[in-house]
Amino acid sequence: MGRVTAQLSVSLDGFYAGPRFDGPEGDWMASAESAGFFRVTRWVIDAMAWRERQGFAGGEQSTNSEIIEEHFAAAGAYVMGRRMADGGEVPWGEEPPFRAPVFVVTHRERAMLGRKGGTSFTYVTDGIASAVEQARAAAGGKDVAVAGGGTLLRHVIRAGLLDELELHIVPVVLGTGLRLFDADLDLADKEAIELTPLRVVPTPEVTHVRYRIDGRAPLHLDNRGAS
Amino acid sequence: MGRVTAQLSVSLDGFYAGPRFDGPEGDWMASAESAGFFRVTRWVIDAMAWRERQGFAGGEQSTNSEIIEEHFAAAGAYVMGRRMADGGEVPWGEEPPFRAPVFVVTHRERAMLGRKGGTSFTYVTDGIASAVEQARAAAGGKDVAVAGGGTLLRHVIRAGLLDELELHIVPVVLGTGLRLFDADLDLADKEAIELTPLRVVPTPEVTHVRYRIDGRAPLHLDNRGAS
Numbered sequence: 001m002g003r004v005t006a007q008l009s010v011s012l013d014g015f016y017a018g019p020r021f022d023g024p025e026g027d028w029m030a031s032a033e034s035a036g037f038f039r040v041t042r043w044v045i046d047a048m049a050w051r052e053r054q055g056f057a058g059g060e061q062s063t064n065s066e067i068i069e070e071h072f073a074a075a076g077a078y079v080m081g082r083r084m085a086d087g088g089e090v091p092w093g094e095e096p097p098f099r100a101p102v103f104v105v106t107h108r109e110r111a112m113l114g115r116k117g118g119t120s121f122t123y124v125t126d127g128i129a130s131a132v133e134q135a136r137a138a139a140g141g142k143d144v145a146v147a148g149g150g151t152l153l154r155h156v157i158r159a160g161l162l163d164e165l166e167l168h169i170v171p172v173v174l175g176t177g178l179r180l181f182d183a184d185l186d187l188a189d190k191e192a193i194e195l196t197p198l199r200v201v202p203t204p205e206v207t208h209v210r211y212r213i214d215g216r217a218p219l220h221l222d223n224r225g226a227s
Numbered sequence: 228m229g230r231v232t233a234q235l236s237v238s239l240d241g242f243y244a245g246p247r248f249d250g251p252e253g254d255w256m257a258s259a260e261s262a263g264f265f266r267v268t269r270w271v272i273d274a275m276a277w278r279e280r281q282g283f284a285g286g287e288q289s290t291n292s293e294i295i296e297e298h299f300a301a302a303g304a305y306v307m308g309r310r311m312a313d314g315g316e317v318p319w320g321e322e323p324p325f326r327a328p329v330f331v332v333t334h335r336e337r338a339m340l341g342r343k344g345g346t347s348f349t350y351v352t353d354g355i356a357s358a359v360e361q362a363r364a365a366a367g368g369k370d371v372a373v374a375g376g377g378t379l380l381r382h383v384i385r386a387g388l389l390d391e392l393e394l395h396i397v398p399v400v401l402g403t404g405l406r407l408f409d410a411d412l413d414l415a416d417k418e419a420i421e422l423t424p425l426r427v428v429p430t431p432e433v434t435h436v437r438y439r440i441d442g443r444a445p446l447h448l449d450n451r452g453a454s
Contacts, residue, residue, distance in 0.1 A: 012394070012422065012438070013408030014241050018446070035417045035446035157400075167239070169396075171422040171438055173384075174446075175414035181240030187402035190262045195239065195398040200434055202427035207436055209429075211239070211398055219245070219262040219401075 002139070004132060006146035006153050007071055007166040008180055009040040009206070015177035016040060016150045028087075036177045040170045043205040044068060053097035063203050071166075075100055076142025077135035079128075081152030082106040085121060095119070098147075101138040103131040105152060128152070132161050150180045157193070157213070158185050164198070166210040190219040229366070231359060233373035233380050234298055234393040235407055236267040236433070242404035243267060243377045255314075263404045267397045270432040271295060280324035290430050298393075302327055303369025304362035306355075308379030309333040312348060322346070325374075328365040330358040332379060355379070359388050377407045384420070384440070385412050391425070393437040417446040 010016050018036025021028055028034050044050045048059030049068040059065065077100050085104040088096070092115075096102075099118040106123050113121040124131040135144040146156050156162050187193070195211040202208075237243050245263025248255055255261050271277045275286030276295040286292065304327050312331040315323070319342075323329075326345040333350050340348040351358040362371040373383050383389050414420070422438040429435075 011419075018417070029448065032417050032446075035448065036419075038448065039419065039446050169436070171424050173408055173412065173414075173420040173422070175408070175412045175419070176410065181400055181402070183403065185400065185402045187400075190245070190259050192238075192263075192266065192402070193400040195400070197398050197429060197431065197434055200427060200429035202424060202436075204424065207424055207427055207434075209396070209434055219259075219266050221256065221262060221265065 002136070002141055002143065003163040004136075004144045004146065004156070004161055005071075005074065005164045005166070006148075006156065006162055007168065008148065008150065008153060009044065009168040009170055010180060011036070011040050011170055011172050011174045011177075013173045013175065014179045014181055015174045016148075016180055018174060018177040020178055025087075033178070036174050039172055039174070040168075043168065043170065043203075046205075050097075053099075055095070063201060064205060064208075067166075067168075067201065067208055071145065072097075072099075074143045075145035076139030078102040078145050078147045079131045079135050079152070079156070080104050080147045081149045082108075084147065084149040084152070092119075101135070102147070103135045103138075105131045128155055128159055129161065132156070150178055154180060154182065154185065160215065162213050164210060164212055165195070166208060169207045169209060170205070171207075187216070191216055192219050193217075229363070229368055229370065230390040231363075231371045231373065231383070231388055232298075232301070232391045232393070233375075233383065233389055234395065235375065235377065235380060236271065236395040236397055237407060238263070238267050238397055238399050238401045238404075240400045240402065241406045241408055242401045243375075243407055245401060245404040247405055252314075260404070263401050266399055266401070267395075270395065270397065270430075273432075277324075280326075282322070290428060291432060291435075294393075294395075294428065294435055298372065299324075299326075301370045302372035303366030305329040305372050305374045306358045306362050306379070306383070307331050307374045308376045309335075311374065311376040311379070328362070329374070330362045330365075332358045355382055355386055356388065359383070377405055381407060381409065381412065387442065389440050391437060391439055392422070393435060396434045396436060397432070398434075414443070418443055419446050420444075 018032035021031035021033040047065035048061045049065040051059035095116040096119040110123040194214040194217045199210040245259035248258035248260040274292035275288045276292040278286035322343040323346040329348050337350040421441040421444045426437040
C-alpha cells in the first residue's frame with residue numbers, strides 16, 4: 001500500500017486507443033480513436049465490477065472482473081489528465097465510479113468539484129509531482145492510482161514517479177493510434193527503463209501483466225554468447 | 228504441425244532491437260541497435276538450449292530453455308530475411324543452429340549454400356509467399372518458422388501468411404528502435420488484426436505469450452456500457 005500505481009488496456013502493438021480524434025466532441029463516438037479504445041477496453045465493459053461501479057446492469061463475474069475490483073479496492077486517490085477528466089465529466093454523471101478524491105493535472109484554475117459517493121475532482125495547476133503528492137496525502141495509506149490518460153501516464157513514468165504498472169494486453173493489432181510508450185520518454189542513447197514482472201494472469205480475452213518499475217539503467221554491451 | 232509460425236523477443240514497448248544502425252558492419256556490436264537487441268535476447272543467450280545449438284558451453288536448464296527447445300523441435304524449415312541471413316552468415320559459421328533448410332527472401336540471385344548439420348540456405352527471389360511455399364514443401368509436415376528479422380516477419384503477417392506468433396515480452400522499455408508492429412501493416416481505417424492467446428508462460432526474465440492469428444476484422448462501435 002502507499003504505492004503509485006497505474007493500469008492500462010493496450011493492444012498487442014501498444015495502443016490504448018485509435019488515432020487521436022480532434023473533431024467536435026459529439027463525433028468522438030464514431031471516430032477511429034473511439035473504435036480502438038472500445039476494442040481494448042471491451043473486457044472492462046463486459047466485467048461485472050466495472051458495470052456495478054457505473055450503475056449498469058449485468059456483466060460477467062470473472063477473473064477479469066476480479067482484477068478490476070482489486071484495482072478499485074487498492075486506490076485511495078486518483079491522479080488524472082485534463083483531457084480524460086473533461087471527457088468523463090458528463091458520462092460519469094453525478095456519482096462517478098472512483099469513490100475517492102481525484103486530482104486533475106491541468107493548466108486551468110478551477111474550484112474543487114464535489115460529487116456523490118465519495119468522488120471529488122481537485123484541479124492541480126502546479127504540475128504532476130504536486131498532484132501525486134496531494135493524492136498521496138489524501139489516499140490514507142492506500143495506493144495512488146494514475147487513472148490516465150496515456151499521455152499523463154507516460155509523463156508520470158518519465159518523471160520516475162510510478163512504482164507499479166499493470167498492462168492489460170489485448171490480443172488485437174490496431175496498427176495505428178495512441179501509444180503509451182511513445183517517443184517522449186526522454187531516454188538517453190543506450191538507456192532503458194527496467195521492470196520486473198510481479199504477476200501474470202492469463203484469460204482468453206486479455207493477458208494481465210503487473211510490473212514493478214525498477215528505474216532507468218544503461219544498456220551495456222551484453223554479448224554473452226561466446227564466453 | 229504444418230503451421231507457419233514465428234517468435235520474437237520484444238521489449239515491453241515493442242522493440243526487437245535499438246534504432247537501426249547503418250554504419251560499417253564491424254561497428255554494429257557497439258551500436259545502440261545491438262545494445263537493444265542484446266537486452267531483449269538476453270534470456271535466449273543465457274539458455275542452455277540456445278548455447279548448445281551454438282556450440283557454446285554453459286547455460287541454464289530453465290523454462291526459458293525449454294521454450295527454445297520446443298521451437299527448434301517444431302521447425303522443419305525456416306524463412307528468413309536477407310539482412311538477417313547476411314548478418315548471421317559469418318557468426319553462425321560452418322554449422323549454423325537451424326539444422327534444417329532455410330529459405331532467404333532476397334532480390335539477389337545466389338546459388339544454394341549447404342552447411343553442416345542439416346542447414347542449407349536457399350535464396351528465393353520471387354517473393355515471400357513463394358519462400359513460405361518452398362519452406363512448407365521442405366518441412367516434411369513440421370512447422371515453417373519465420374526466423375526474422377522483424378521486417379520480414381511484419382511482411383509475412385501483413386500478407387496473411389502467419390498462423391501463430393509467440394512474443395517473448397521482456398520487462399524493459401527501450402523507448403526507441405526497431406518495432407515489429409510498425410506503421411506498414413496496411414490496415415484500413417477501423418480495421419484490426421484479431422488474435423487469440425493460446426498459451427502464457429511467465430518467468431522472471433520474460434513473459435512468453437503464444438497467439439493464434441485469426442485475421443483481419445473491422446472495428447465496429449462497441450459501446451456496451453449503457454445497454
